[in-house]
Amino acid sequence: MINVLLADDHEVVRSGLARMLERNPDMRVIGEASSGEQAYQLYTELIPDILVMDMTMPGIGGLEALRRIRTRYTQAKVIMFSMHENVALAVQAMSAGAIGYLCKSGEVSELLTAIRHIMETGKTYLSAEMAQRIAIQSVSGSDDPTQRLSVREFEVFRLLAEGLPLDEIANRLSLGQKTVANYQTVLKHKLGFNSSVELVRLAIKYNVIDQN
Structure with missing residues (x-):
């Protein structure tokens, strides 16, 4: 069984x-x-x-x-x-x-x-x-930068793209707020976004979040 x-x-x-x-x-x-x-x-x-x-x-x-x-x-x-x-x-x-x-x-x-x-x-x-x-x-060699993220980086990226504030992300993932802020900095460097609008566009482009 x-x-x-x-x-x-x-x-x-x-x-x-x-x-x-x-x-x-x-x-x-x-x-x-x-x-x-x-x-x-x-x-x-x-x-x-x-x-x-x-x-x-x-x-x-x-x-x-x-x-x-x-x-x-x-x-x-x-x-x-x-x-x-x-x-x-x-x-x-x-x-x-x-x-x-x-x-x-x-x-x-x-x-x-x-x-x-x-x-x-x-x-x-x-x-x-x-x-x-x-x-x-x-x-095909098509490049998706989100695949190079660690699991934790990916989850922080997804939650940021969904519009969650740093303190709520920290609470959900059982992390310190400073740690989440550090992840955000790392993500900006790895994915090349400089604003929340660019972050959301990337998340939609690579189907990490739904457009609607």
């Missing part, structure tokens, strides 16, 4: 995934979370075989929750199940320790394939579409 924890801020998505997974006799949904904080808390309480988690959720978000879980539980198996189809987010998720990355736009049944593949082999799983995107970008 594969024990699965689901984390997504949309109840309809969670309930739909739970119904699909539990139609399979070898799978059982043992918990559901609606935020990054709750995903981390439930993981520590339930220790599931696999956590299926959305990338963008209220609070600390999926990427930071993933980082915290993997820091404490180095063998944790986490699949990021995200609406974001761009390469940068997939690369960041895998760098943070995700064992799989699937796009919500794909076939939901692929999640079953990914879970079984990971449990049987212990190897990573990328959706076919995402694997192809990464391969194409690698071959």
